Amino acid sequence: MSERPEVAVAGGATTRFGVRAATWSELVQEAGRRLFEAIPELRAEEVDSLFVGAAEPERFAFQSHVAPLAAELLGLKPRRILQRTELACASGQSAIRSAYAAIAAGLSDVAVALGVEKMNLPSMAEANTSMACVMDRPWDGAHGATAPPFFAMVAQRHMREFGTTEEALAAVSEKNHRFANSNPDAQFHAKSFSREKLRGLPLVAPPLRLGDCSSMTDGAAAVLVVRGDLARKYTSNPAWIRGTGQYSDWHNLANAGDLTDWVGLRQAGREAFRSAGIGPADLDFAELHDCFSISEIVAGEALGFCPAGQGGAYALDGKSSLGGEIVVNPRGGLLGCGHPLGATGIAQAVEVYRQFAAEVPPERQVPDPEWALVHNLSGSANVHSLMVYQRGG
Amino acid sequence: MAPPTTPAAEAPAVTARPRAAPATPSSPAPIPTLLDFHPLEDPRFTEIAAFFDHLRAGRFSTTRCRRDGRLLWPPRTVCPECHRSELEWVDLPRHGRIYAFSAVLAGAPLGMEEAVPFAVGLVDLDGVPLRLFGRIEGRPWTELAIGAEVNVEGFDLPDGRIFYRFRARPASPGAPG
Numbered sequence: 061m062s063e064r065p066e067v068a069v070a071g072g073a074t075t076r077f078g079v080r081a082a083t084w085s086e087l088v089q090e091a092g093r094r095l096f097e098a099i100p101e102l103r104a105e106e107v108d109s110l111f112v113g114a115a116e117p118e119r120f121a122f123q124s125h126v127a128p129l130a131a132e133l134l135g136l137k138p139r140r141i142l143q144r145t146e147l148a149c150a151s152g153q154s155a156i157r158s159a160y161a162a163i164a165a166g167l168s169d170v171a172v173a174l175g176v177e178k179m180n181l182p183s184m185a186e187a188n189t190s191m192a193c194v195m196d197r198p199w200d201g202a203h204g205a206t207a208p209p210f211f212a213m214v215a216q217r218h219m220r221e222f223g224t225t226e227e228a229l230a231a232v233s234e235k236n237h238r239f240a241n242s243n244p245d246a247q248f249h250a251k252s253f254s255r256e257k258l259r260g261l262p263l264v265a266p267p268l269r270l271g272d273c274s275s276m277t278d279g280a281a282a283v284l285v286v287r288g289d290l291a292r293k294y295t296s297n298p299a300w301i302r303g304t305g306q307y308s309d310w311h312n313l314a315n316a317g318d319l320t321d322w323v324g325l326r327q328a329g330r331e332a333f334r335s336a337g338i339g340p341a342d343l344d345f346a347e348l349h350d351c352f353s354i355s356e357i358v359a360g361e362a363l364g365f366c367p368a369g370q371g372g373a374y375a376l377d378g379k380s381s382l383g384g385e386i387v388v389n390p391r392g393g394l395l396g397c398g399h400p401l402g403a404t405g406i407a408q409a410v411e412v413y414r415q416f417a418a419e420v421p422p423e424r425q426v427p428d429p430e431w432a433l434v435h436n437l438s439g440s441a442n443v444h445s446l447m448v449y450q451r452g453g
Numbered sequence: 454m455a456p457p458t459t460p461a462a463e464a465p466a467v468t469a470r471p472r473a474a475p476a477t478p479s480s481p482a483p484i485p486t487l488l489d490f491h492p493l494e495d496p497r498f499t500e501i502a503a504f505f506d507h508l509r510a511g512r513f514s515t516t517r518c519r520r521d522g523r524l525l526w527p528p529r530t531v532c533p534e535c536h537r538s539e540l541e542w543v544d545l546p547r548h549g550r551i552y553a554f555s556a557v558l559a560g561a562p563l564g565m566e567e568a569v570p571f572a573v574g575l576v577d578l579d580g581v582p583l584r585l586f587g588r589i590e591g592r593p594w595t596e597l598a599i600g601a602e603v604n605v606e607g608f609d610l611p612d613g614r615i616f617y618r619f620r621a622r623p624a625s626p627g628a629p630g
C-alpha cells in the first residue's frame with residue numbers, strides 16, 4: 061500500500077470584506093489577483109484543479125455553473141478536478157477539504173480553493189430570504205426561521221441552563237472586534253466596540269443584539285493547496301493539514317434536540333483530534349465559527365476547551381485572548397471580519413497560514429504557534445466541519 | 454425500488470378544496486414567499502397534500518411508520534429508519550409548551566417585513582416526542598416565557614392556501630403583564 065501524500069496550504073489571500081461596490085465576479089478577480097501577488101512563484105498553468113466554495117450564487121448573484129466562471133476569471137484551465145462546493149456557511153472549508161481529499165488520493169497535485177459570496181443586494185429582504193432557504197424552507201423557513209432567531213434560542217437556553225450572561229456574549233464580541241482592528245481586510249476594521257457599547261446596541265433577535273451577530277458581507281478568499289513535496293517551491297512556511305472531522309445529524313429544527321449540547325461538534329472534534337494525533341490542550345489557537353457570539357461559547361465547550369456551561373467564563377476570564385489558554389479568532393472572527401458565506405472558511409485558513417508564517421501584526425500574533433484548529437458550522441449548527449493544521453518545521 | 458405509496462391511508466379522500474370562506478382567522482402577515490413555487494399543498498405537486506386537507510378540517514397531523522412506529526416530522530413519504538413507505542397519518546396534539554423562543558426584530562425575509570416584530574419558538578407538543586418550530590401569535594414576545602402554553606392553529610393565506618402556527622394563551626384577567 062502506497063503511503064498517502066502529505067498535503068499543505070502553501071499560501072493564500074483574501075479580498076477586503078464588507079459592503080462592497082463590487083460584483084460576485086469582481087470579488088473573484090480581486091481574490092485571484094491577491095493570491096498570485098501573495099505567491100509570486102505560482103504559475104496559473106501549474107494549477108491542475110479548482111474548488112469553488114459558493115453557498116448561494118443562484119440567489120445572491122443569479123448565476124449558476126460558477127466553477128468554470130471562476131476558472132476563467134482566474135486564468136486557470138483546470139485539467140483534473142473542477143467543482144463547486146456548497147455547504148452553506150461551510151462552503152469555503154468544503155472547498156479546502158475537497159482539495160485535500162483530491163491531493164491525498166493522488167488525483168491532484170496543485171489546487172486552488174477559492175471561496176466567495178456577494179450578499180449585499182439592493183433588497184436586503186431578498187438577501188434574508190436566501191438565508192431562510194438554508195433552513196428546511198417550506199417547514200421552518202416559512203415561519204421566519206433564519207440564523208438570528210435560531211441562535212437566539214441557543215443563547216436563551218444557555219443562559220437558563222448555565223447562567224450565561226449578556227456580559228459574556230459581549231466579551232466574545234468585544235475580543236473579536238478588537239482583533240479585527242489589526243486586520244485591514246475586516247468589515248469592522250478601525251471601529252471600536254467596548255462591552256458597554258455592545259450591550260447598548262439594538263436587539264436583533266432577543267437576547268442577541270446587533271454586535272452579537274455577524275454581518276451580511278461581500279468578500280472572497282483563496283488558498284493554494286499542494287502535495288507536500290511541492291510545498292517548498294511556493295513557501296518556506298507550509299501549513300500542514302493534519303486532521304479533519306465532520307458530522308451532520310439533522311436538518312429540520314424538529315430534530316435539533318438539546319440546543320446547548322452540540323453533539324455533532326463533539327463527534328467531529330473527536331475525529332479531528334484523533335486524526336491529527338493531538339488533543340485540545342495542544343492547540344495554540346482556533347478559528348471558531350462565531351456567526352454569533354453564543355456560537356463561539358457553545359463551540360468551545362463542545363470542543364473541550366472548557367467544561368459544558370463554562371464557555372461564557374472562558375471568554376470573560378480572557379482565556380480565549382492573547383495571553384490566555386487557546387486564542388480564539390485572532391483574525392477577528394466572523395463578528396469582526398464579516399461572514400461572506402463561501403469565503404469564510406478560506407479566510408480562516410489564510411489566517412492560519414499567516415499566523416504560522418508570522419505575517420500578522422503583533423496585536424494579533426499568537427506567540428510561536430504550532431497547532432491550529434478551524435471550525436465551521438453551517439445552517440442551524442446541524443453540521444460541523446473541522447480541520448487541524450500544523451506549522452511546517 | 455418501489456414507487457412510494459401514498460401515505461394517506463387513514464386520511465379522507467382528497468376532495469375539492471374550499472378556496473373561499475376561510476374558516477380560520479386569516480394572517481395579518483402573509484408568508485407565502487417562503488412556501489413553494491409549487492404550492493406544497495396541491496396534490497398535483499406533492500404526495501403529502503393530505504397534511505393540508507387535515508389542517509383545513511381542523512386536524513394537525515403527520516406521518517408515522519407502521520413498521521417501527523417512528524413519528525416523522527415533517528410528513529414524509531419514506532421512513533428514514535427502515536426505508537419503507539408503509540406510513541400512516543396520525544393526529545398530533547394541538548397543545549404544547551414553549552421550550553425556547555425569540556423574535557425577529559430586524560432582518561425579516563420577503564413577505565414578513567411588515568410583520569416585524571414577530572415571535573418564533575420551539576414548542577414541545579404534549580405527550581409526543583416532537584419539538585416543532587413556528588411563529589407564535591397571540592402575545593408579544595416580551596410577554597412569552599419558557600414553559601408557557603400554546604395551541605396549534607391553522608390559518609388561511611391570502612392566496613387560498615393554509616398553514617399552521619402557534620398561538621399563545623391570552624393573559625388571564627388581572628394577571629400581571
Ligand SMILES: [Zn+2]
Nearest residue numbers: 518521532535
Ligand atoms: Zn420505518
